[in-house]
Amino acid sequence: MDAIKLRRSIRKFDTTRKIPYETLLELCKYASYAPTARRQIDKEYIIVDDDNVIKKMYNLPHGTLRYEDCNTYIVLVAKNPKTLYISGMEPIDLGMAAENIMIKATELGLGL
Numbered sequence: 001m002d003a004i005k006l007r008r009s010i011r012k013f014d015t016t017r018k019i020p021y022e023t024l025l026e027l028c029k030y031a032s033y034a035p036t037a038r039r040q041i042d043k044e045y046i047i048v049d050d051d052n053v054i055k056k057m058y059n060l061p062h063g064t065l066r067y068e069d070c071n072t073y074i075v076l077v078a079k080n081p082k083t084l085y086i087s088g089m090e091p092i093d094l095g096m097a098a099e100n101i102m103i104k105a106t107e108l109g110l111g112l
Helices: 002-006 021-032 051-057 090-107
Strands: 043-048 073-078
Touching: 021 043, 021 073, 021 090, 043 051, 043 090, 073 090
Parallel strands: none
Antiparallel strands: 043 073
């Protein structure tokens, strides 16, 4: 409950330190525990920590983060909706997975 109460939006990160790959995998594991529509396996997680790839990502439409703000991303990707039992649920499923990542990251003391 404390992690849920403490969680907040972070827009700037400490780019002088790298989060260990094992920790990123742990965050993805907790994301996979999020509920989904009819227990569909409808998403994948891509860890991006390559500086050149991150620079290229900034040519895509994006939100409020800039290249200088973050050195690692966990990208949540919805699978093809035509292969799912219930299409249209992908944004909700991705949102719940992202929330699990944020709660676990808060519990681990990341972004505070």
